[in-house]
Amino acid sequence: MKKILAIASISLRTTLRSKVVLSLVVILLMVIIGLPLSIKSDATISGEVQILVIYTLGIVIAILSIATLWAGCAAISSEVAERQIHLVVSKPVTRFQILLGKWVGLVVLNAALLCVSGVAVYGLLRWNTRATQLTGDELRQLNEEILVARTRIGPQIPDVDVEARKMADDWMKAPNFPPNATRAEAIDEARKMILAKAFSVPPGATITWKFDLPTRLREDHPLHIRYKFASSRMEITTIPGTWIVGGPERRQTIIDRNDTSEGFHTIRVQDPVASPDGSLEISFRNTTEERPVAIYFPPQDGISLFVYTGGFEFNLLRTLLILLLHLSFLSAVGVVAGSLFSLPTAAFTALYLVVLLKFIPYIESMAARESFMSGPGQPGGQIFDVFLILFYRGMQLLVSPLKSPNPLDSLGIGENVPWSWVGSVFAVKVLLYGGAIALIGRLLFYRRELGLPS
Amino acid sequence: MMEKSDELVVEAVGLTKVFRDFWHRPKVKALTDLDLTVREGEVFGLLGPNGSGKSTTIKLILGLLHPTRGRLRVLQHSPRDVKTKRKIGYLPEESYLYPYLTGQETLEFYGKLFDLNGRERKQRIDQLLEMIGLKHARNRVVGEFSKGMARRIGLAQALINDPELVILDEPTSGLDPLGTRQVKNLIVDLKKAKKTVILSSHLLSDVEDVCDRVAILYGGRLRITGSVHELLEEQNRYRVTLPELSPDTLKSVLGMLREALQDEPDVDHPRVSLEKLFLEVVEKAQTTGDDSGVTHAENVAEFLGRTQEEKSGVRLETLVVKEPAAGSEPSTEIEEQTEPEKPSDVLDEESRKAADGKLKDLLPGPSDD
Numbered sequence: 001m002k003k004i005l006a007i008a009s010i011s012l013r014t015t016l017r018s019k020v021v022l023s024l025v026v027i028l029l030m031v032i033i034g035l036p037l038s039i040k041s042d043a044t045i046s047g048e049v050q051i052l053v054i055y056t057l058g059i060v061i062a063i064l065s066i067a068t069l070w071a072g073c074a075a076i077s078s079e080v081a082e083r084q085i086h087l088v089v090s091k092p093v094t095r096f097q098i099l100l101g102k103w104v105g106l107v108v109l110n111a112a113l114l115c116v117s118g119v120a121v122y123g124l125l126r127w128n129t130r131a132t133q134l135t136g137d138e139l140r141q142l143n144e145e146i147l148v149a150r151t152r153i154g155p156q157i158p159d160v161d162v163e164a165r166k167m168a169d170d171w172m173k174a175p176n177f178p179p180n181a182t183r184a185e186a187i188d189e190a191r192k193m194i195l196a197k198a199f200s201v202p203p204g205a206t207i208t209w210k211f212d213l214p215t216r217l218r219e220d221h222p223l224h225i226r227y228k229f230a231s232s233r234m235e236i237t238t239i240p241g242t243w244i245v246g247g248p249e250r251r252q253t254i255i256d257r258n259d260t261s262e263g264f265h266t267i268r269v270q271d272p273v274a275s276p277d278g279s280l281e282i283s284f285r286n287t288t289e290e291r292p293v294a295i296y297f298p299p300q301d302g303i304s305l306f307v308y309t310g311g312f313e314f315n316l317l318r319t320l321l322i323l324l325l326h327l328s329f330l331s332a333v334g335v336v337a338g339s340l341f342s343l344p345t346a347a348f349t350a351l352y353l354v355v356l357l358k359f360i361p362y363i364e365s366m367a368a369r370e371s372f373m374s375g376p377g378q379p380g381g382q383i384f385d386v387f388l389i390l391f392y393r394g395m396q397l398l399v400s401p402l403k404s405p406n407p408l409d410s411l412g413i414g415e416n417v418p419w420s421w422v423g424s425v426f427a428v429k430v431l432l433y434g435g436a437i438a439l440i441g442r443l444l445f446y447r448r449e450l451g452l453p454s
Numbered sequence: 455m456m457e458k459s460d461e462l463v464v465e466a467v468g469l470t471k472v473f474r475d476f477w478h479r480p481k482v483k484a485l486t487d488l489d490l491t492v493r494e495g496e497v498f499g500l501l502g503p504n505g506s507g508k509s510t511t512i513k514l515i516l517g518l519l520h521p522t523r524g525r526l527r528v529l530q531h532s533p534r535d536v537k538t539k540r541k542i543g544y545l546p547e548e549s550y551l552y553p554y555l556t557g558q559e560t561l562e563f564y565g566k567l568f569d570l571n572g573r574e575r576k577q578r579i580d581q582l583l584e585m586i587g588l589k590h591a592r593n594r595v596v597g598e599f600s601k602g603m604a605r606r607i608g609l610a611q612a613l614i615n616d617p618e619l620v621i622l623d624e625p626t627s628g629l630d631p632l633g634t635r636q637v638k639n640l641i642v643d644l645k646k647a648k649k650t651v652i653l654s655s656h657l658l659s660d661v662e663d664v665c666d667r668v669a670i671l672y673g674g675r676l677r678i679t680g681s682v683h684e685l686l687e688e689q690n691r692y693r694v695t696l697p698e699l700s701p702d703t704l705k706s707v708l709g710m711l712r713e714a715l716q717d718e719p720d721v722d723h724p725r726v727s728l729e730k731l732f733l734e735v736v737e738k739a740q741t742t743g744d745d746s747g748v749t750h751a752e753n754v755a756e757f758l759g760r761t762q763e764e765k766s767g768v769r770l771e772t773l774v775v776k777e778p779a780a781g782s783e784p785s786t787e788i789e790e791q792t793e794p795e796k797p798s799d800v801l802d803e804e805s806r807k808a809a810d811g812k813l814k815d816l817l818p819g820p821s822d823d
Contacts, residue, residue: 006566010552017554017595083550087611090516091567092540451518452473 003093007101011075012109021109024067025116031059032120036128045129045138046413049146052125054412060117061323061408068110068327069354072334073346075102076445081342085450096442099335103438106331111324118320122313145224145266149315149416150306152226155209156279157299158198164190180371195299201284203292206244208283211305213274221308225267225282226413228302229259232294237261239295240287246273247281256287280305309416318417319407322425329402329429330354336441340448356395360403367396401428462527463619463650464492464515469524471510471674484510485674488524492652497645499665499682500654506671508654509547512623515652516544529619540568543617547624547654549608553597557588557607560596561614568615575614581755582610585640601628609637616757620644621652626660638664643754662686695724 015021035056036048076098079085088098129142168186171177177186201207231239237260246252250273259265274280282305286295297303333353337346356363372388404425407417469488475481485507492498500508513519514526517534531538551560561582565575583589586606596604605628612620622641626634634657641664644651655661661668662682669679678685699707711719 002569003567006563010555010563013559014552014554083546083548084552086513086516086518086546087544087550087564088567089518090539090542090544091564091615092536092569093567094536449519451513451516 003097004101004104007088007093007098008105008108011102011105015071015105015109020071021113024063024113027063028060028113028117029120031063032056032117032124035059036124045134045142046146048128049125049142050412052121052128054408057117057121057323057408057411058406060121061326064110064113064117064327065330065354068106068330069334069350070347071109072102072106072331073338073350074343075106075335075338077338077341077343077346080450081454089450095339095445096438099339099438099441099445102335102338103328103331106335107324107328110327110331114320114324114327118316122316144222144268144308145306146412146414147312148221148308148414149310149312150224150414151214151309151416151418152410153211153213153305153307155211155282155303155305157195160191160194160198163194164188167194182370185370196296199297199299199302201286201295201297203286203288203294206283206285207297208281209303210279210281212279213305214307215278217274218308219271222268222270223272223280224306225269226264226304226306227267227297228264229261230296230298231261232296233291236288236291236293239293241295242285242287243267244283244285245269245280247275250275306415312414315411315414315417318419318422319411321422322407322417325422325425325429329434332430332434332437332441336437336445339441339445356399357402360399363392363395363399364403367392402433404428461494462491463494463529464490464498464652465525465527466490466511466514467525469511469514469526470522471507471514471519472522483674485514488671488674488676490669490676490679492650493667494650495645495648496666497641497651497653497664499661499668500652500671501658501661501668502671505673507674508671509623510674511671512621512652512654515621516542540615541618543612543615543620545605545608545612545620545622545625547627549596549601549604551596551604551607551611554595556593556595557583557599557610558592560607561610564611565614570614578614578616578755578757579610581757582613585755585758586610587636602630602633605629606633609640613755613758617649619650619652621654623654624656625653626655626657634660640754640758644758647758649758 036052039051039055076085079088085098089095125147129147131139134142164187167190168183171186171190172183199207225243225245229239231237238258239261240256240258243255243257244252245255253269253272255267257265257267272280282303284295284297286293288295330350334346334350337350340346341349366388369389369392372385407421409415410417466488469485469490470483471485472480473482473484488507488511490511500511502508510519514521515528515533517532517539520534526533529538529541552563555563558579561579562575565578570578579592580589583592586609588603588606588610591599591603596607599607605625609622609625612622622637625637625641629637638660641651641653645664645666651664653661653665665682667679667681668685670677696707708719708721
């Protein structure tokens with residue numbers, strides 16, 4: 001351990017004294033202070049906070065990601081080029097210890113830079129949203145909806161599998177069923193259709209969702225219903241509707257609204273009364289009788305309930321931890337690439353891997369396809385199909401676990417970033433993938449001859 | 455005589471190294487069928503012109519390169535074994551240090567890689583900095599050092615683990631004559647402490663001064679190996695060094711020699727080496743209190759100047775290499791730490807001129823032939 005820490009500390013000192021860190025800190029602070037001034041928000045307090053949290057911290061992470069990859073790639077490759085590695089390798093140090101030492105150095109550096117950025121963003125956030133600057137409503141919204149950690153609860157989704165299978169089987173019997181489509185695709189399509197119907201509200205109709213409330217509900221904090229919808233008539237943008245919170249046999253809160261079909265809306269509910277089973281019923285009545293419009297709530301995120309869980313500060317900390325874990329993964333990629341190749345080659349290799357991560361949704365959509373080329377009159381298309389299907393499915397298997405939502409999106413809307421999220425990112429990105437990369441790196445770096453003439 | 459393998463610090467049999475290109479095609483054969491042994495406690499010189507395979511051999515010994523063919527054992531283990539490296543000290547051809555670290559931090563770092571505890575590390579660093587004459591510059595970053603100062607720090611890092619095998623690649627490169635002398639003294643001292651030294655150098659006089667055995671490589675092949683004494687001694691010739699003689703005595707001695715040899719003997723005045731003259735001038739200057747960037751240092755770090763048997767309690771000693779008479783082996787002796795010895799054979803300019811005049815009178819000049 002002493003050797004790993006010694007290598008880590010040397011990397012840190014070298015980076016600190018070479019002024020790289022200083023210039024990076026200056027750039028980060030310029031972004032943190034300058035970006036909110038240069039981007040125009042929607043003049044709401046939530047818009048202002050989102051710029052600071054989502055965009056500013058997002059750019060900070062983008063800069064740190066690039067810097068981390070570069071520094072990771074340079075950590076060993078520059079020592080190989082300058083031959084300082086000759087002295088290190090001639091000491092009783094394993095190659096794995098060298099890799100780990102360089103990685104630990106980068107992780108500590110990233111932790112420090114994230115800490116500086118986090119403190120700067122938090123300070124600016126508190127300064128920009130100080131009580132004297134805001135109206136009473138804005139202050140309440142800030143304290144109840146943004147600078148908090150709230151758990152998002154989705155509605156109970158009806159089990160539609162049996163119905164979806166039956167519908168798919170009926171489709172397959174129809175003469176116009178596409179010949180290339182599979183039963184799985186048909187079931188998936190049927191499921192989407194059933195759910196879409198279940199989340200649609202025709203004029204004059206009422207839809208009711210059930211939400212399972214947490215057992216330890218803080219009654220001193222209100223609940224928030226967050227929703228968005230689409231209307232069947234594009235020209236009508238403002239839709240009237242009535243929200244009813246609480247079941248018919250309980251005390252109900254009735255709220256009439258006129259909302260646009262753009263963006264999310266929030267309804268604050270104080271002291272809701274849950275059913276004896278711990279669930280809360282929320283209904284929406286479509287009151288567009290005069291100008292009838294059907295309304296559709298997307299099942300994925302069309303309606304959610306937000307329940308207070310904790311304070312903003314720890315939420316920010318957990319978010320920064322997830323981002324640090326992501327940077328740690330990038331550090332591992334960079335360090336291992338730099339241990340195998342010269343700096344430009346290592347940088348391009350590492351960059352390729354990162355670009356690959358950005359294309360995970362595309363890879364997944366390609367992997368879901370059953371055919372690429374084959375069709376009537378295309379000889380050899382089947383072989384090409386098999387190759388592409390295997391390629392994309394292999395890629396999907398390899399990179400899909402790395403797909404994870406951006407915690408900044410949650411932080412910006414006051415949504416809780418739970419410890420379980422931190423744990424899962426740690427398990428996947430650091431232990432599983434970081435570990436695999438480290439083991440591959442160890443094997444290949446051990447075999448590398450570091451004394452080759454340049 | 456067969457050598458016991460446990461006495462062999464380095465044992466190479468049929469060692470071959472071929473460098474390959476990106477497509478794995480053979481590009482350069484850097485070393486071919488090298489058979490080499492380095493014995494415990496000897497100073498072994500590795501000689502050869504550029505591209506002869508010296509550095510390749512050293513890199514193979516350090517595990518920086520892998521042999522293409524052949525067998526290589528270092529301290530009875532594979533050169534890539536981490537345990538082997540614990541006992542090796544290496545000074546590369548260039549210093550390859552971290553330019554942003556201070557001299558002290560550099561030694562701290564390498565000390566930690568040897569798992570030395572804090573107290574031991576500090577003691578050794580203090581002694582090493584004293585030894586290499588850079589105690590005053592311990593907090594300066596290495597990037598600001600002159601080549602010679604960086605070389606000294608490089609030397610210190612190579613010795614911080616009190617190694618059994620010290621590999622020095624061009625150790626005197628970049629050093630002034632004073633530093634060169636100190637390094638040579640150090641090598642002799644390491645030998646005294648029963649350490650094995652492999653020395654690679656282009657400066658043949660350095661090698662000749664300190665090495666017990668040498669190997670000469672050319673074109674990746676071993677051309678000759680043996681003890682310096684055996685290789686350099688001319689068995690059928692003699693050199694006689696006499697004190698100052700009166701012209702008559704000298705004339706009669708030369709007459710006797712001419713008569714006995716039936717030939718003209720080579721006679722001249724012994725000359726002091728330029729290195730020795732330089733050291734004398736510097737030593738004189740140092741007595742005035744002036745100093746260059748590197749302080750004068752002769753003391754060998756205490757932890758290095760000890761054999762395994764002596765490590766229980768030793769006094770600080772100064773090793774002085776006695777200038778060898780031409781043709782003889784260098785000899786060493788230990789003295790108490792006193793003023794540096796002044797060479798007795800340094801002549802002042804006037805007496806040298808006078809002596810030269812006397813010889814001219816006695817010896818037949820080129821015009822006489």
